[in-house]
Amino acid sequence: MELDKMDENDWKYHGEGNKSLVVSHVLLSRVLRLLKYPAEDSENPPQTAEQAFRQIQNIVDFSSNVMSSLLGEKFIHSGEVVKLPLEFVRQLSIKVQHHRPAWRCDKVMDIYSGCALCLPNLTSPAIHQPTHTPPLCVEIKPKCGFLPSPKHVSKDIKTKVCRFCMHQHYKVANGKWKRRSLYCPLDLFSGNRQRMHFAIRHLIEEPQNNFKIFKGGQCIYSSKEGGDDSLDLNSLLHHLRPYFLYGNNRINGHMTSKAALNDFIQVLVNALLSGGDGGVVTERQGEGRSFCEASVFHRERIHHGSQGLPSDSVLFRILQTQMLDTLDIEGLYPLYRRVEQHLQDFPKERTRLQIDGPYNEVFLGKLQKCPAEDDGSVEYAVAKVHQYRVAMTAKDCSIMVALVPSSEEEEDDEGLSSQRRLRDFISRTPALSYSVSILDLDPKPFDSIPRQLRLDQKIVSCYLRTGGTLPKGSLSPLSGIFTPAERDDRTLLFHPV
Ligand SMILES: O=P(O)(O)O[C@@H]1[C@@H](OP(=O)(O)O)[C@H](OP(=O)(O)O)[C@H](O)[C@H](OP(=O)(O)O)[C@H]1OP(=O)(O)O
Ligand SMILES: Nc1ncnc2c1ncn2[C@@H]1O[C@H](COP(=O)(O)OP(=O)(O)OP(=O)(O)O)[C@@H](O)[C@H]1O
Numbered sequence: 001m002e003l004d005k006m007d008e009n010d011w012k013y014h015g016e017g018n019k020s021l022v023v024s025h026v027l028l029s030r031v032l033r034l035l036k037y038p039a040e041d042s043e044n045p046p047q048t049a050e051q052a053f054r055q056i057q058n059i060v061d062f063s064s065n066v067m068s069s070l071l072g073e074k075f076i077h078s079g080e081v082v083k084l085p086l087e088f089v090r091q092l093s094i095k096v097q098h099h100r101p102a103w104r105c106d107k108v109m110d111i112y113s114g115c116a117l118c119l120p121n122l123t124s125p126a127i128h129q130p131t132h133t134p135p136l137c138v139e140i141k142p143k144c145g146f147l148p149s150p151k152h153v154s155k156d157i158k159t160k161v162c163r164f165c166m167h168q169h170y171k172v173a174n175g176k177w178k179r180r181s182l183y184c185p186l187d188l189f190s191g192n193r194q195r196m197h198f199a200i201r202h203l204i205e206e207p208q209n210n211f212k213i214f215k216g217g218q219c220i221y222s223s224k225e226g227g228d229d230s231l232d233l234n235s236l237l238h239h240l241r242p243y244f245l246y247g248n249n250r251i252n253g254h255m256t257s258k259a260a261l262n263d264f265i266q267v268l269v270n271a272l273l274s275g276g277d278g279g280v281v282t283e284r285q286g287e288g289r290s291f292c293e294a295s296v297f298h299r300e301r302i303h304h305g306s307q308g309l310p311s312d313s314v315l316f317r318i319l320q321t322q323m324l325d326t327l328d329i330e331g332l333y334p335l336y337r338r339v340e341q342h343l344q345d346f347p348k349e350r351t352r353l354q355i356d357g358p359y360n361e362v363f364l365g366k367l368q369k370c371p372a373e374d375d376g377s378v379e380y381a382v383a384k385v386h387q388y389r390v391a392m393t394a395k396d397c398s399i400m401v402a403l404v405p406s407s408e409e410e411e412d413d414e415g416l417s418s419q420r421r422l423r424d425f426i427s428r429t430p431a432l433s434y435s436v437s438i439l440d441l442d443p444k445p446f447d448s449i450p451r452q453l454r455l456d457q458k459i460v461s462c463y464l465r466t467g468g469t470l471p472k473g474s475l476s477p478l479s480g481i482f483t484p485a486e487r488d489d490r491t492l493l494f495h496p497v
Contacts, residue, residue, distance in 0.1 A: 006088040013099035021109045029124050033117040036107040045112040052113030056081045062359035062443040071317045075438045079119035086114045122400040122437050124217030134216030135404040141210045144395040145189030145319045147289045152331030155460050165294035166463040181206035184295035191309035198297050200265045271401045271434045275312030314436045325391035329456045332388045335381040336449045342378045353382045355446050392444040406431045
């Protein structure tokens with residue numbers, strides 16, 4: 001990729017989140033992640049080109065020096081900052097505009113700085129050979145997988161119902177989504193295959209911004225804006241069938257949709273639990289903090305006990321990092337105020353305390369060596385704030401699971417050591433190689449903490465006000481595939497490994 005010869009025709013719209021827009025190269029396995037600004041700032045960019053460059057370099061440093069050490073290098077691709085010709089960026093912004101969902105257009109792509117983050121395209125891995133069946137990539141934004149400790153929260157409900165489940169009520173009440181998702185992160189992070197299977201079923205039913213599927217780099221399954229469109233599940237099944245064509249999946253020569261979907265989910269569960277290095281399975285913290293009362297999973301239906309997460313699995317590493325939030329926003333906020341007060345009195349301390357970076361080994365050391373007890377110092381408060389911000393990033397990151405069908409020759413190839421092969425559970429599916437990555441590891445700004453507290457209060461009071469009830473949503477997209485009994489009892493669909 002020659003940066004001085006960039007042509008917008010080589011790039012296409014790939015996706016976007018709240019603060020960045022991503023374009024992918026049409027031939028190379030590369031994406032560019034560009035910053036976004038509020039639309040009202042479109043005439044006057046809120047920062048200079050140098051500041052934008054620093055912001056992206058901070059993202060790279062935070063990912064490679066801090067998050068990579070906590071989450072495991074093998075999952076992380078930090079990328080590099082690139083400087084692009086301004087004319088290329090302007091043309092690109094015009095080209096992508098009509099592909100953008102309307103609900104994201106309150107922000108505009110940064111066309112002023114000419115800076116972007118260049119990353120490998122995780123939805124189109126380079127190991128894929130164009131002649132073969134294209135890779136299937138599944139993106140999951142799992143959100144927070146544990147309940148806070150009762151010590152620090154003012155409302156008892158926060159120790160019973162997880163933040164995601166409560167937030168769903170708030171989002172539906174405020175029109176962000178039309179239907180509530182029944183996905184519960186505590187089920188996904190449980191390490192119990194039944195609960196994980198159940199959680200993924202609900203992600204498929206109501207993906208919102210937590211679940212997407214890409215085939216050969218193209219998004220083939222996601223929530224459309226407003227979440228009111230019926231999802232094209234038949235089309236998804238049509239895409240999935242070729243990957244899960246084997247064994248018991250056929251009745252009179254036809255593969256059942258149910259079996260293909262079950263196999264797909266099971267392969268995902270395997271990938272999420274894999275560590276590759278035979279890691280120890282770790283029991284979760286007390287059961288009380290790993291079960292959400294709002295989850296529709298029936299605890300009594302667990303057949304195989306609580307298995308816990310293998311210690312080198314992606315879910316374990318993300319959960320451990322999320323749990324650096326030991327105080328909850330309510331316990332953290334007074335410490336934030338201590339730091340804020342100190343900065344008002346001594347503004348130059350902002351640099352020494354590394355409030356806005358640099359995100360280097362010293363920063364990592366500060367949060368790792370935080371004393372267990374509060375000694376009243378600003379250093380203690382800063383270390384807890386740093387820990388909280390790192391935990392926020394881990395609560396908002398996404399996991400990308402790439403599933404690559406292996407050809408016979410590849411199966412014989414001993415060289416595929418970096419990928420784990422899903423030689424499937426009971427020889428019912430073809431071999432799928434997989435790789436797991438974590439994306440969106442940006443540092444959360446220090447100043448976002450007060451907003452966190454306000455949002456937390458709104459979510460909890462909305463949940464308490466509505467009593468955890470919502471008007472019944474429309475029929476779920478999976479209702480045509482599973483019978484009411486199966487929808488109620490997911491254990492019927494679970495095949496023990
Ligand atoms: O606060 P949350 O839990 O709603 O998370 C925000 C996300 O909302 P979600 O609930 O996942 O739909 C939100 O995602 P969406 O814009 O809703 O897709 C962002 O990821 C936001 O991060 P940032 O401010 O852009 O760095 C996220 O904000 P942070 O809290 O991580 O700053
Ligand atoms: N390296 C990558 N390879 C392929 N797709 C990517 C990559 N990075 C991001 N994407 C896609 O672009 C989307 C938006 O990227 P990302 O989540 O980083 O944006 P964001 O604005 O930081 O999100 P958020 O709303 O969480 O703040 C992702 O959901 C994913 O589908």
